[in-house]
Amino acid sequence: MDFKAHIRTIEDFPKPGISFKDITTLLQDKDAFHAAIEAIAQYYEYKQVDVVTGPEARGYIFASALAFRLGAGFVPIRKPGKLPYKTRRISYALEYGEDALEVHEDAFTAGQKVLVVDDLLATGGTIRASIDLVESFDVHVEGVAFLIELTSLEGRKRLGNYDAISLVQY
Amino acid sequence: MDFKAHIRTIEDFPKPGISFKDITTLLQDKDAFHAAIEAIAQYYEYKQVDVVTGPEARGYIFASALAFRLGAGFVPIRKPGKLPYKTRRISYALEYGEDALEVHEDAFTAGQKVLVVDDLLATGGTIRASIDLVESFDVHVEGVAFLIELTSLEGRKRLGNYDAISLVQY
Numbered sequence: 001m002d003f004k005a006h007i008r009t010i011e012d013f014p015k016p017g018i019s020f021k022d023i024t025t026l027l028q029d030k031d032a033f034h035a036a037i038e039a040i041a042q043y044y045e046y047k048q049v050d051v052v053t054g055p056e057a058r059g060y061i062f063a064s065a066l067a068f069r070l071g072a073g074f075v076p077i078r079k080p081g082k083l084p085y086k087t088r089r090i091s092y093a094l095e096y097g098e099d100a101l102e103v104h105e106d107a108f109t110a111g112q113k114v115l116v117v118d119d120l121l122a123t124g125g126t127i128r129a130s131i132d133l134v135e136s137f138d139v140h141v142e143g144v145a146f147l148i149e150l151t152s153l154e155g156r157k158r159l160g161n162y163d164a165i166s167l168v169q170y
Numbered sequence: 171m172d173f174k175a176h177i178r179t180i181e182d183f184p185k186p187g188i189s190f191k192d193i194t195t196l197l198q199d200k201d202a203f204h205a206a207i208e209a210i211a212q213y214y215e216y217k218q219v220d221v222v223t224g225p226e227a228r229g230y231i232f233a234s235a236l237a238f239r240l241g242a243g244f245v246p247i248r249k250p251g252k253l254p255y256k257t258r259r260i261s262y263a264l265e266y267g268e269d270a271l272e273v274h275e276d277a278f279t280a281g282q283k284v285l286v287v288d289d290l291l292a293t294g295g296t297i298r299a300s301i302d303l304v305e306s307f308d309v310h311v312e313g314v315a316f317l318i319e320l321t322s323l324e325g326r327k328r329l330g331n332y333d334a335i336s337l338v339q340y
Contacts, residue, residue, distance in 0.1 A: 030220065076231065106195075
């Protein structure tokens with residue numbers, strides 16, 4: 001499957017100078033969407049992960065379908081204030097200012113095998129915070145998967161030695 | 171599967187007097203999550219839908235896994251300003267003020283069979299707007315599925331004659 005052929009580039013979104021990778025054209029194509037989930041699932045299947053997790057909102061699209069495909073549970077990583085129960089939070093730096101992510105304090109059980117998923121790896125700030133938050137539960141992060149990796153931004157350097165894959169690189 | 175046993179009620183969230191239905195406890199249980207997706211999928215499977223769609227962010231969790239399970243494409247319905255390409259928008263009334271939803275103007279093809287999914291049916295405002303937005307593309311809405319239905323809020327009345335199901339009722 002030529003995944004790149006199903007991804008649309010939108011210039012100057014969300015601001016001038018940014019080439020935005022639009023994945024909705026891939027998602028709405030049943031064959032391309034199915035093939036993308038299968039490709040990631042088959043790569044990690046032998047690890048028998050217990051949980052797939054990812055940050056809102058686009059991360060849910062891949063993480064949820066993968067959780068179903070892999071017979072795993074799904075844990076949503078949310079923006080602050082969205083989760084109703086007691087939460088564990090991590091703050092992380094953005095280009096200007098900072099942001100934070102939360103999961104419920106009973107979202108993971110120590111020792112679980114976890115796959116962390118997002119649609120896009122850019123500078124890696126969001127996924128690094130997601131991994132650190134997940135690992136604070138003494139789980140094993142078995143892999144980190146993306147549909148797209150923007151290699152020039154070198155986000156992979158922030159992922160250390162995790163078994164990280166992306167289906168498409170720009 | 172006793173789905174209700176996997177849903178946690180949080181009192182006074184997000185504001186006093188609201189009994190919030192927390193589905194994260196169901197999602198993180200691999201058996202409950204899998205059974206919920208299967209139950210909805212098996213109900214609609216014979217309709218052979220082309221696309222599954224739903225509003226962000228919790229709607230994506232069910233819509234995406236169902237799209238994968240049913241061999242369909244997935245279309246994200248987003249809050250305004252998130253989608254990078256040309257969009258079609260619908261505004262709808264909230265208790266105080268109004269909100270809006272968007273999809274890309276090439277998200278659907280006329281004649282497609284579509285399943286609309288969200289986690290929760292309350293007053294039905296969001297799902298009614300989602301359906302109206304989807305139907306503006308001259309597609310066929312084959313069904314509307316929820317994990318949870320709060321029956322006392324009578325959201326089902328706003329769904330008209332669609333083939334609508336919920337797995338759990340309160």
